[in-house]
Amino acid sequence: MNDVFRALNDPNRRRMIELLKERPMNSGEIAQHFDMKRPSISHHLDILKRADLITGEKKGQFIKYSLNTTIMEDLLNWLITFKK
Amino acid sequence: MNDVFRALNDPNRRRMIELLKERPMNSGEIAQHFDMKRPSISHHLDILKRADLITGEKKGQFIKYSLNTTIMEDLLNWLITFKK
DNA sequence: TTTATATTTAGACAAATATCTAAATATCTA
DNA sequence: TAGATATTTAGATATTTGTCTAAATATAAA
Numbered sequence: 339m340n341d342v343f344r345a346l347n348d349p350n351r352r353r354m355i356e357l358l359k360e361r362p363m364n365s366g367e368i369a370q371h372f373d374m375k376r377p378s379i380s381h382h383l384d385i386l387k388r389a390d391l392i393t394g395e396k397k398g399q400f401i402k403y404s405l406n407t408t409i410m411e412d413l414l415n416w417l418i419t420f421k422k
Numbered sequence: 423m424n425d426v427f428r429a430l431n432d433p434n435r436r437r438m439i440e441l442l443k444e445r446p447m448n449s450g451e452i453a454q455h456f457d458m459k460r461p462s463i464s465h466h467l468d469i470l471k472r473a474d475l476i477t478g479e480k481k482g483q484f485i486k487y488s489l490n491t492t493i494m495e496d497l498l499n500w501l502i503t504f505k506k
Numbered sequence: 507t508t509t510a511t512a513t514t515t516a517g518a519c520a521a522a523t524a525t526c527t528a529a530a531t532a533t534c535t536a
Numbered sequence: 537t538a539g540a541t542a543t544t545t546a547g548a549t550a551t552t553t554g555t556c557t558a559a560a561t562a563t564a565a566a
Binding site for chain 3: 364365366376377379380381383384398399400401
């Protein structure tokens with residue numbers, strides 16, 4: 339859970355998962371939405387992947403990244419306990 | 423929203439709001455649950471306060487801290503958009 | 507096999523963060 | 537008013553984080 343909060347503690351990464359909410363994308367497509375070099379994009383995707391918020395599936399030269407909604411559910415459940 | 427994610431990105435602070443979920447407490451009572459000096463407790467409470475996750479009301483010598491569930495709701499709403 | 511494209515890894519650096527000690531502020535009590 | 541208690545502020549330091557450039561890896565196309 340620590341990794342999830344850490345991963346979400348960055349506006350760029352939150353924007354990335356919002357993009358992936360629409361449809362799976364490869365790193366290059368994601369990069370087009372950000373003013374940031376490729377290695378930085380890669381770094382953010384790695385943090386999201388390690389938090390299990392996204393998955394990456396190799397398709398030839400590309401890697402297609404998809405949102406893993408299961409972890410978002412876990413976070414939701416944690417939050418819900420605060421609703422009295 | 424940035425401040426909220428930032429505030430939640432620390433296990434001690436998450437534990438603090440979990441404590442405050444039970445009942446309001448002053449800084450000293452909160453401190454008893456952590457292996458950390460008072461100024462550090464104060465620092466964490468300040469970050470939670472600035473994120474509007476908690477409120478502090480002065481009661482004489484003490485400050486009673488309470489959970490602000492409104493902001494948790496905002497976070498919940500952000501998350502809910504990920505449930506397809 | 508050579509060249510181009512997609513992506514990651516490695517290493518560096520500035521900025522942000524968590525914690526500490528020492529000192530300051532505010533309030534209570536004798 | 538003087539001393540005790542509760543909490544915060546200030547300043548220092550080690551660690552973590554986000555970004556970059558340069559180099560490496562993997563696949564595709566010529």
